[in-house]
Amino acid sequence: MRIIIERSNLLKSLSHVHRVVERRNTIPILSNVLVRTEDAGMRLKATDLDIEITEDVQAVAEEAGATTVPAHLLYDIVRKLPDGSEVKLATNGEGTQMTVSSGRSNFRLQCLPEADFPDITAGSLSHSFTLEAAQLLRLIERTQFAISTEETRYYLNGIYLHTAEVGSDLSLRAVATDGHRLARAEVTAPSGSEGMPGIIVPRKTVGEVQKLLNDCEDDETIAIELSDSKIRFTIGAVVMTSKLIDGTFPDYQRVIPQNNDKELSLDRQSFSEAVDRVSTISSERGRAVKLALSSGQLMLTVNSPDSGTATEELAVTYEADDIEIGFNARYLLDITSQLSGESSVFMLADPGSPTLIRDGGDATTLYVLMPMRV
Structure with a gap:
C-alpha cells in the first residue's frame, strides 16, 4: 500500500x-x-x-x-x-x-x-430520515447535560429519542434525566420517522455526534438510520454506527408536573449570575441555594458551615403565596445556560415537589428540577 x-x-x-x-x-x-x-x-x-x-x-x-x-x-x-x-x-x-x-x-x-479488524454489521435499519445539523445539535445541546453518569442505572446513560403526538402534529423528542433533573427538547418529526421505536442513544455516541456537528454548517443535511438496536449517522464524509442502550427508559411523562400553580417569571441572565455569585461560598458537599419568594421579590441565600452566608435580592414577577424552596446551584446553572430567551418561567407547587422550568424564548423545551432540603 x-x-x-x-x-x-x-x-x-x-x-x-x-x-x-x-x-x-x-x-x-x-x-x-x-x-x-x-x-x-x-x-x-x-x-x-x-x-x-x-x-x-x-x-x-x-x-x-x-x-x-x-x-x-x-x-x-x-x-x-x-x-x-x-x-x-x-x-x-x-x-x-x-x-x-x-x-x-x-x-x-x-x-x-x-x-x-472487527466489523460492526448494522444489519437492517428499519427507519431513515434527515435532519438539519442545527436541529440535531439543538436536540443534543438542550438535553445532554441531564444524562446520568450512574452506571447502575444504565438505561439513563443516554438520550431517549422517540416520536410523540403534540396535538395534531408529530414531534421528534429528545429526553434525558439523572433522577434529579429532566430535560426535554423537540423538533417537528421529519418524514420517515413515523412509527420509529423509542431508542436510547449512549452518552459517548451523543458526545461524538455533537463534536462532528460543531464542524457543520447549520443547514447541512444529516442522514439518520436506526433500528431498535443500532443507529447510524451520516455527517458529510463521516459515517458513524453505534449500538443503542438495551433497556427501557422510564415513563418520564409521570414526573413532569401538570398542576404547579405558582408562577415565577424572571430575567434569565440576572438570575444565573446571582446564583453563580451566592454559590461561590457553598461547599462541594452541599451546593444548595434557597429561593425565598414573596410578591415581586426573590431572595437567594446560601449557608455554608465552613465559609459563612451569602444573600442576594432580585426583582421578579411573582404574585402567588410566599414560598421557600431549595435547589442544587449547579443544576440551576446547567439549566439556565441552556435557555435561549431573555426570560424564564418557573412553575412551583411546594418546597417538596418538582419544579417545571420553561424557556421564554423556546416553547419546544422544558426542564424539571427536584428540590433540595435547605
Whole structure:
C-alpha cells in the first residue's frame, strides 16, 4: 500500500475517527485505525465495538492495500508535522510495518493485519430520515447535560429519542434525566420517522455526534438510520454506527408536573449570575441555594458551615403565596445556560415537589428540577 495525502486532510479525518479509540485496550487491534485505499483515495475506520466510525478522504493511492496502525500514535505524528506538508503512507512487503514520511521526517509503525479488524454489521435499519445539523445539535445541546453518569442505572446513560403526538402534529423528542433533573427538547418529526421505536442513544455516541456537528454548517443535511438496536449517522464524509442502550427508559411523562400553580417569571441572565455569585461560598458537599419568594421579590441565600452566608435580592414577577424552596446551584446553572430567551418561567407547587422550568424564548423545551432540603 502506498498513499500520498495532504497533511491537513489526513489530520482532520484522524481527529474524527481516533476519538472513539480507547487509550487503554486489552484487545490490541482495538487500539488501531484501519487504513484502506479506495477509488477516490483512502478510507479510515476505527471502533471500540460499540461505536464504529468511517471516513473517506481525498488522497492519491499509488498502490492498493489495507492495514491497521495505532490510532493515537498516528494522530500525534500527523498533528506535529508542518502545516501544508504532504504525507506519504507506505507498508513494507510483509505488511508488518507502515512508514509515515513527510519532508525529512520518517516514522515506522508496527501494523496488525486488516483481517483481524472487527466489523460492526448494522444489519437492517428499519427507519431513515434527515435532519438539519442545527436541529440535531439543538436536540443534543438542550438535553445532554441531564444524562446520568450512574452506571447502575444504565438505561439513563443516554438520550431517549422517540416520536410523540403534540396535538395534531408529530414531534421528534429528545429526553434525558439523572433522577434529579429532566430535560426535554423537540423538533417537528421529519418524514420517515413515523412509527420509529423509542431508542436510547449512549452518552459517548451523543458526545461524538455533537463534536462532528460543531464542524457543520447549520443547514447541512444529516442522514439518520436506526433500528431498535443500532443507529447510524451520516455527517458529510463521516459515517458513524453505534449500538443503542438495551433497556427501557422510564415513563418520564409521570414526573413532569401538570398542576404547579405558582408562577415565577424572571430575567434569565440576572438570575444565573446571582446564583453563580451566592454559590461561590457553598461547599462541594452541599451546593444548595434557597429561593425565598414573596410578591415581586426573590431572595437567594446560601449557608455554608465552613465559609459563612451569602444573600442576594432580585426583582421578579411573582404574585402567588410566599414560598421557600431549595435547589442544587449547579443544576440551576446547567439549566439556565441552556435557555435561549431573555426570560424564564418557573412553575412551583411546594418546597417538596418538582419544579417545571420553561424557556421564554423556546416553547419546544422544558426542564424539571427536584428540590433540595435547605
